[in-house]
Amino acid sequence: MTDSGEADVSAPKSEIVRSLASGLDVLEAFTPAEPRLTLAEVARKSAMSRATARRMLLTLVERGYAYTDGRTFELTPRVLSLGHGYWSGRSWHELLQPSLRDVSARLNESCSAAILTGDDVMYVSRVHTRSIMRIDLGLGTRLPAFATSMGRVLLSDLPDAELLPRLQEMSRSAFTSHTRTDPQALLETIRAARNDGCALVDQELEMGLRSAGVPVRDDRGKIVLAINTSMAAGVESLEETKKRVIPALKDCASQVETMVRSLGKDLDSLASASR
Incomplete structure (x- = not known):
């Protein structure tokens, strides 16, 4: 933030929240053509490690934005509420x-x-x-x-x-x-x-x-x-x-x-x- 309280859009990469970016990458991995993905597929499409992808997916499941049957993951309708407010x-x-x-x-x-x-x-x-x-x-x-x-x-x-x-x-x-x-x-x-x-x-x-x-x-x-x-x-x-x-x-x-x-x-x- 600047002294005037306005956001500095030229913030250095060090101020970017990497975990939030990773979570968004995981969300974007799911498409109408591929609505259901395995952990390995999400990691590959998101260009991240399996461990990171697993943490992101489990967080989405815990918050109700994703569902898993134990092997594959898919997004729930709750993702539509993101930005809806x-x-x-x-x-x-x-x-x-x-x-x-x-x-x-x-x-x-x-x-x-x-x-x-x-x-x-x-x-x-x-x-x-x-x-x-x-x-x-x-x-x-x-x-x-x-x-x-x-x-x-x-x-x-x-x-x-x-x-x-x-x-x-x-x-x-x-x-x-x-x-x-x-x-x-x-x-x-x-x-x-x-x-x-x-x-x-x-x-x-x-x-x-x-x-x-x-x-x-x-x-x-x-x-x-x-x-x-x-x-x-x-x-x-x-x-x-x-x-x-x-x-x-x-x-x-x-x-x-x-x-x-x-x-x-x-x-x-x-x-x-x-x-």
């Missing part, structure tokens, strides 16, 4: 920031995440690179779902029998000359988003603005979140935009799904809590 209280914004930063850097575009609330999408996380829209998009900002890529992705989870009446009843103002406002045309567009697993919106919300969105699903397959990126329209064709950004957005969505499930979070409950 910190992450379980994180908001959507905090949880999504690392993934959004990665995809934003990959695309060199602003990226956002939103949930569906009523007839609007509400922004719950955002990584900003440069200003394209006239309005400032911050956490809690709401935009009409029918005219946004994230909104169309989120609406695509509704069955047609529910979707069409909802489109007919919601306010559908024309923001530009490109805005689709006809309920039947919107239904076809949202159906296409459902089939494609993505939505592109070109200058329907604001002239000069194009956006692309993809869904994030919970473990039941329900869409509870959408991720998008926005860029200037006209720089490339719609097909070029789709080829450039959709794979990256889908990779990001997959990371988010895996991350949230590994933390034991219920995506639908987290989305509801953000409303």
